[in-house]
Amino acid sequence: IKRGLLGRCPHCGKGKLFRAFVKSVDKCEVCGEELHHHRADDLPAYLVIVIVGHIVVGSFMAVEAATTLSTWQHALIWVPLTIILAVALLQPVKGA
Ligand SMILES: [Zn+2]
Incomplete structure (x- = not known):
């Protein structure tokens, strides 16, 4: 899983x-x-949706309660964050 998260071959850990x-x-x-x-x-x-949903919704609720x-x-914060996290996590999650 760790090698997959890094985008490396699961057998040798060196190849892409x-x-x-x-x-x-x-x-x-x-x-x-x-x-x-x-x-x-x-x-x-599906896994990226679950991960990003927990991060963004939890953060939104905490910020909403405190400010x-x-x-x-809120839209200017959470929409870009959602897109960035989804794109950033898709390849590592697929690798894992
Ligand atoms: Zn290999």
């Missing part, structure tokens, strides 16, 4: 796991481990 954002390589360029048959389907996206920000101020 992805050739594009979420496209995995067919086999490891270092050790030759075949990786084409490991299909994640939609699970990484008096307007709706627009």
Whole structure:
């Protein structure tokens, strides 16, 4: 899981796991481990939704309870944070 989170081959830990954002390589360029048959389907996206949802909704509720920000101020904080976290976590979660 740790090697996958880092985008590295699960067998040797040196070769790259992805050739594009979420496209995995067919086999490891270092050790030759075949990786084409490991299909994640939609699970990484579901896990990212759960993780980001807990971070963003929990943070929103804490900030909302402690401050008096307007709706627009909340939107300017939480919408970009949600997009950034989702994009940043998708590849590591798929690798894991
Ligand atoms: Zn390898």
